[in-house]
Amino acid sequence: MLKKISAKNIKELRNKTGAGMTDCKKALEASEGQIDIAIEALRKKGLASADKKSNRLAAEGLIESYIHAGSRIGVLIEINCETDFVSRQPKFHQLAKDIAMQIAACQSVVYVFKSDIPDDIINYEQGLELQKEDLLNKPIEIKNKIANGRLDKRLKELSLMDQNFIKKTEITIEELVKQHIALWGENIKIRRFERFLLGEGLESKNNNFKDEVSNMIQDKS
Known part of the structure; x- marks a missing residue:
């Protein structure tokens, strides 16, 4: 026999998880009213469908x-x-x-x-990896494999x-x-x-200003 779940318990679980009322009720019934177990069950259920929600x-x-x-x-x-x-x-x-x-x-x-990284950045980073000295004398297949591995690591850093x-x-x-x-x-x-x-950026702006002043002085001399 299922333990009777109160509206108060359902509301408490909803406030803690944000899950729907029906899902909260079912989770509490399955856990015999134990909120911590119900929360964990809702989390596991949600993780399984997280990828499906990514396009909503x-x-x-x-x-x-x-x-x-x-x-x-x-x-x-x-x-x-x-x-x-x-x-x-x-x-x-x-x-x-x-x-x-x-x-x-x-x-x-x-x-x-x-996937947000522009192609020109990817191509630039790939070119840098392929030109590294430790890869210069390696066969092309091994060279590409190592370079692609390093490139993937670099892109993850970004x-x-x-x-x-x-x-x-x-x-x-x-x-x-x-x-x-x-x-x-x-x-x-x-x-x-x-x-x-x-x-950030103040030094370069300051240098540009110095260059502009220097050019103005040269033009007047």
Whole structure:
């Protein structure tokens, strides 16, 4: 006989996971009212279907910021979800904050996905790898294999989703996002980000100004 599940317990589980009312009720019934077990069951169920949700429209969400200690590095990130219910969840805000912090810590990261990297960047990096001295005298097949392996590693360094999560290094940012897709049962997308470094670009601008002044002086002499 199934244990009777109260509306209060269903609401509590929904607030903790963001899952649908029916799914929450079924999970609680299967776990005989044990919320922790129900949460884990919902997460496992969601992880199995996370990839299926990746193409669903995510038009809600938030823009989050992270300023590193000393206020010399800052990050703005836009992260999207499907409903304002999820966007209001403290765990969603924490996810955005954690990813913004990751971006601040990983200075080599420029793109969200590896697939976002332009072809000219890929070709440039591939050319650099093929020209490295330790590959010059190797047979072409071995040379290409090694270069492609190194290229893939380099492209992952540029991609946010391929980074190991600094708070839990056994998972990547992509896996972290999928865990949250499983938690709430809806698509989550990191849309864009911008990193700000204090004083970035000032030196080059200053040099350009010096050159302009120098040319003006030469023209007048």
